[in-house]
Amino acid sequence: MKTKKSLAKEEAAPRLNFKTSWTYQPALESTAPARIAGRYELFIGGKFVAPAGGKYFPTINPATESKLSEVAEAGEKDVDQAVRAARAAKEGAWGRMPAKERGKYLFRIARMIQERSRELVVTETLDGGKPIRESRMVDIPLAANHFFYYAGWADKLEYAFPARRARPVGVAGQIIPWNFPLLMAAWKIAPALAAGNTVVLKPAETTPLSALKLAEIIQEADLPPGVVNVITGAGATGAALVAHPGIDKVAFTGSTEVGKNIQKAIAGSGKRCTLELGGKSAHIIFEDAALDQAVEGIVDGIFFNQGHVCCAGSRLFVQESVAKQVIRRLRDRMETLIVGDPLDKNTDIGAINSKPQLEKIESYVKAGLAEGASCYQPECALPKKGYFHRPVLFTDVAQSHRVSQEEIFGPVLAIQTFRTIEEVVEKANNTPYGLAGGVWSDKGAKVFSVTSQLRAGVVWANTYNKFDPTSPFGGYKESGLGREGGLHGLAPYLELS
Amino acid sequence: MYTLTPVDQVGIEERIARLNARSIKKEAKLEALKLALSMLDLTTLDSKDTPGKVKQLCAKAIRPCEAMPELPSVAAVCVYPNLVRVAKKALQGHRINVAAVATAFPSGMSSLKFRLEETRWAVNEGADEIDMVVSRGKFLAGEYDAVADEISAVKEACGKAHLKVILETGELSTLDNVRLASDIAILAGADFIKTSTGKIQPAATLPVTLVMLQAIRDHYYRTGKVIGMKPAGGIATAKLALQYLVMVRETLGETWLHPDRFRFGASTLANDLLRQIVKEKTGVYQSLDYFSKD
Numbered sequence: 001m002k003t004k005k006s007l008a009k010e011e012a013a014p015r016l017n018f019k020t021s022w023t024y025q026p027a028l029e030s031t032a033p034a035r036i037a038g039r040y041e042l043f044i045g046g047k048f049v050a051p052a053g054g055k056y057f058p059t060i061n062p063a064t065e066s067k068l069s070e071v072a073e074a075g076e077k078d079v080d081q082a083v084r085a086a087r088a089a090k091e092g093a094w095g096r097m098p099a100k101e102r103g104k105y106l107f108r109i110a111r112m113i114q115e116r117s118r119e120l121v122v123t124e125t126l127d128g129g130k131p132i133r134e135s136r137m138v139d140i141p142l143a144a145n146h147f148f149y150y151a152g153w154a155d156k157l158e159y160a161f162p163a164r165r166a167r168p169v170g171v172a173g174q175i176i177p178w179n180f181p182l183l184m185a186a187w188k189i190a191p192a193l194a195a196g197n198t199v200v201l202k203p204a205e206t207t208p209l210s211a212l213k214l215a216e217i218i219q220e221a222d223l224p225p226g227v228v229n230v231i232t233g234a235g236a237t238g239a240a241l242v243a244h245p246g247i248d249k250v251a252f253t254g255s256t257e258v259g260k261n262i263q264k265a266i267a268g269s270g271k272r273c274t275l276e277l278g279g280k281s282a283h284i285i286f287e288d289a290a291l292d293q294a295v296e297g298i299v300d301g302i303f304f305n306q307g308h309v310c311c312a313g314s315r316l317f318v319q320e321s322v323a324k325q326v327i328r329r330l331r332d333r334m335e336t337l338i339v340g341d342p343l344d345k346n347t348d349i350g351a352i353n354s355k356p357q358l359e360k361i362e363s364y365v366k367a368g369l370a371e372g373a374s375c376y377q378p379e380c381a382l383p384k385k386g387y388f389h390r391p392v393l394f395t396d397v398a399q400s401h402r403v404s405q406e407e408i409f410g411p412v413l414a415i416q417t418f419r420t421i422e423e424v425v426e427k428a429n430n431t432p433y434g435l436a437g438g439v440w441s442d443k444g445a446k447v448f449s450v451t452s453q454l455r456a457g458v459v460w461a462n463t464y465n466k467f468d469p470t471s472p473f474g475g476y477k478e479s480g481l482g483r484e485g486g487l488h489g490l491a492p493y494l495e496l497s
Numbered sequence: 498m499y500t501l502t503p504v505d506q507v508g509i510e511e512r513i514a515r516l517n518a519r520s521i522k523k524e525a526k527l528e529a530l531k532l533a534l535s536m537l538d539l540t541t542l543d544s545k546d547t548p549g550k551v552k553q554l555c556a557k558a559i560r561p562c563e564a565m566p567e568l569p570s571v572a573a574v575c576v577y578p579n580l581v582r583v584a585k586k587a588l589q590g591h592r593i594n595v596a597a598v599a600t601a602f603p604s605g606m607s608s609l610k611f612r613l614e615e616t617r618w619a620v621n622e623g624a625d626e627i628d629m630v631v632s633r634g635k636f637l638a639g640e641y642d643a644v645a646d647e648i649s650a651v652k653e654a655c656g657k658a659h660l661k662v663i664l665e666t667g668e669l670s671t672l673d674n675v676r677l678a679s680d681i682a683i684l685a686g687a688d689f690i691k692t693s694t695g696k697i698q699p700a701a702t703l704p705v706t707l708v709m710l711q712a713i714r715d716h717y718y719r720t721g722k723v724i725g726m727k728p729a730g731g732i733a734t735a736k737l738a739l740q741y742l743v744m745v746r747e748t749l750g751e752t753w754l755h756p757d758r759f760r761f762g763a764s765t766l767a768n769d770l771l772r773q774i775v776k777e778k779t780g781v782y783q784s785l786d787y788f789s790k791d
Binding site: 016017018020021022023024025027133137198288289290291292295296297325328332334336345346442462463 | 507529746
């Protein structure tokens with residue numbers, strides 16, 4: 001048992017010094033493999049075509065604030081063209097194609113993603129700001145894996161849903177976010193195509209390049225024209241796609257606010273809808289956990305991809321008897337995080353995706369301080385140019401504070417302590433969201449008991465942020481509708497009778 | 498009586514994979530190679546060791562590479578007790594320690610009285626450091642107090658000599674045991690904790706070393722006292738040595754990036770470090786024939 005006195009002593013104990021005389025040098029990945037063109041058109045009906053309105057918008061590298069390329073802005077006419085092309089393909093070659101052949105195309109796309117992985121890795125990092133290590137280890141291989149996984153289902157739908165007839169829904173309008181651009185495109189396109197649908201995909205305006213490169217791959221893979229269409233643009237383009245009467249289904253990943261608007265917009269239209277929205281996921285550390293590994297899980301849970309992760313473990317609950325220990329370890333661990341150039345292979349935290357997002361994070365940090373929370377940031381240096389934010393810990397946080405209620409979508413962790421299991425379960429579930437959660441304990445029975453009480457779509461035990469194409473992903477409450485990934489991810493793209 | 502600190506093996510391995518992803522190039526690499534060289538406990542522990550072989554080893558310890566006199570000396574030479582005097586004489590005038598393995602190395606299967614006697618004799622012969630082995634049998638049987646008492650007794654027998662406690666992690670079977678044995682050794686008075694004798698496989702591994710570094714860190718958090726770490730056995734390449742240094746840097750920081758706090762127990766590592774240093778300086782690899790095998 002720890003007395004108050006021993007806790008105070010622990011806090012005063014010596015800190016480790018991570019300003020070492022031996023440090024790593026930057027190990028920069030070359031930008032050449034990205035092969036980014038000066039301008040990108042819309043991908044409609046198997047061809048790259050100029051937008052009807054003739055408008056283009058720049059896409060910038062958030063780490064340098066310099067322009068990478070310019071991208072076509074799709075207006076209503078272009079959206080209409082794309083939806084028509086998708087419909088024609090659905091009624092035509094794609095709709096008539098034997099399922100086994102559909103599967104072959106998906107396998108081909110998966111292999112081509114692997115073949116062009118270096119190009120895609122560097123592109124993803126340049127366009128979105130995420131560390132090259134993550135693009136290489138997570139985004140691109142997982143995107144290929146989603147195509148591989150769903151390729152296998154294409155001719156086995158009758159086994160996926162026994163005793164039911166599975167028919168494609170039709171044309172899917174898909175809108176994806178900027179945090180995992182290519183991976184989200186794969187999450188959306190692979191199950192839709194496996195189920196026999198055609199799609200119109202709209203990537204986020206700050207990160208359109210990898211989806212356009214995927215369009216190149218799809219063109220090169222010789223998919224029938226119109227099966228996949230990629231239209232770029234901002235919110236208005238997405239709204240036009242959602243409102244288009246020619247689509248049968250909307251699949252959206254992004255903010256809860258936009259998700260609500262989409263539901264309003266399609267109300268009564270008969271369009272199906274899956275939404276994967278925000279989160280404020282609870283990450284619970286019990287006193288009997290392997291604390292050092294839990295600290296790694298916490299770091300991975302909130303600082304992975306700069307915290308631009310819908311399932312980020314942004315609310316940390318630590319049992320009071322180990323709170324001081326965990327926070328001290330976490331602080332020391334944060335001192336070793338390298339924040340900086342996303343192209344550096346040693347970078348742990350890259351650039352914030354856009355200026356508005358950086359401002360949003362900054363405003364939340366201010367709000368946290370104003371509400372009385374204590375803030376800790378490591379002393380790491382930041383690059384002079386580009387959008388960067390140091391990782392943040394908030395302690396002395398109340399459940400009512402904005403930093404523990406609202407999704408920040410940045411490297412900001414709000415820490416609360418708890419005493420009993422009942423208390424932490426109640427607090428963890430006391431949120432409008434319900435996307436993910438994490439539980440750390442060395443006791444198996446406790447793990448099963450607590451995880452089953454959390455009202456969240458994905459709950460990890462003694463790990464965090466593990467993704468696999470075979471595993472369904474999605475949220476409770478305001479975190480979304482429907483599931484993506486795994487067998488569950490096929491269902492929203494099928495008419496089951 | 499001892500607090501069990503759970504260790505999650507999967508989590509440890511993930512952390513190692515993450516640490517191994519660090520890219521160490523150019524100047525940073527050269528600096529690390531030199532640092533690793535300075536942290537070597539150049540070791541020969543063969544029953545066929547001769548005074549002549551130990552003298553050669555000492556020459557290598559003082560000046561690892563004739564062609565590069567600017568390189569640092571190693572930290573220590575590690576031998577059996579009966580060769581301590583030879584090593585001590587060969588290293589006269591140099592700031593290189595002589596470490597002796599004692600306490601019925603490598604098994605430790607003897608009476609405590611004999612093991613203490615051997616320790617005192619090795620210190621008397623001039624050993625600056627004693628590498629003792631713990632009684633793994635007693636540890637695995639749950640006789641933790643007995644293990645701690647033995648370590649304390651050897652510590653006392655060491656006098657001024659530094660005590661390195663070899664856990665022989667290859668025989669402890671779980672990382673939980675590695676952690677507990679580390680905690681016991683530290684509390685019983687170890688100046689260093691060391692993974693292995695080198696006579697049992699697996700010897701030092703990155704996961705085991707990380708668990709031991711975490712035990713050292715927690716002791717530092719609690720007491721402010723700095724305990725050293727020595728992985729030994731199986732570290733034959735410069736690349737692996739660099740991975741250890743990355744781990745030390747990101748687990749314990751600056752204080753431990755020093756030969757007084759971190760050592761490599763190795764025999765063949767020296768030449769690979771030298772070879773890599775030459776490569777960094779000249780851009781080409783040399784045949785191992787150009788490096789003396791002592």
